[in-house]
Amino acid sequence: MSGEAPFTIEQFYRFVSEKKLMGAKCNECGKILLPPRPICPKCLSRNLSWVQLKNRGKLLTYTIIHVAPERFQSMAPYALGIIELEEGVRLLGVIQGVRHEDLRVGMSLEVDFDTNVPASPAWPPWPRYFFKLRRE
Numbered sequence: 001m002s003g004e005a006p007f008t009i010e011q012f013y014r015f016v017s018e019k020k021l022m023g024a025k026c027n028e029c030g031k032i033l034l035p036p037r038p039i040c041p042k043c044l045s046r047n048l049s050w051v052q053l054k055n056r057g058k059l060l061t062y063t064i065i066h067v068a069p070e071r072f073q074s075m076a077p078y079a080l081g082i083i084e085l086e087e088g089v090r091l092l093g094v095i096q097g098v099r100h101e102d103l104r105v106g107m108s109l110e111v112d113f114d115t116n117v118p119a120s121p122a123w124p125p126w127p128r129y130f131f132k133l134r135r136e
């Protein structure tokens, strides 16, 4: 598809840096690919479009990270979770602002964007999004 940004994880992070949660949608079968890929794994079509996803989902599973990679160690212990977005796709991320003892599978979370991360010359940077409690 000419005119579309490439369907790569790097492009996904570029959208995140613009505070947009984007997935690739297959124009043939409707499947949403997250992380994006250049070919639909369901029907093998390359006819894809970027679509903006709603920033809302439910917590499917989580784990508390005590021993983190060195550059994240200052955050430890932190909660790493997988949420299922309303579109049915899953996203991995850090959960912020929720006490670990209050975490529950099935709880409503929303995706927010971290604007305090300095621009990094290395690409891709740490994903600048996180999950937080959804305020109804």
Ligand SMILES: [Zn+2]
Pocket: 026, 027, 028, 029, 030, 031, 040, 041, 042, 043, 044, 045
């Ligand atoms: Zn498809």
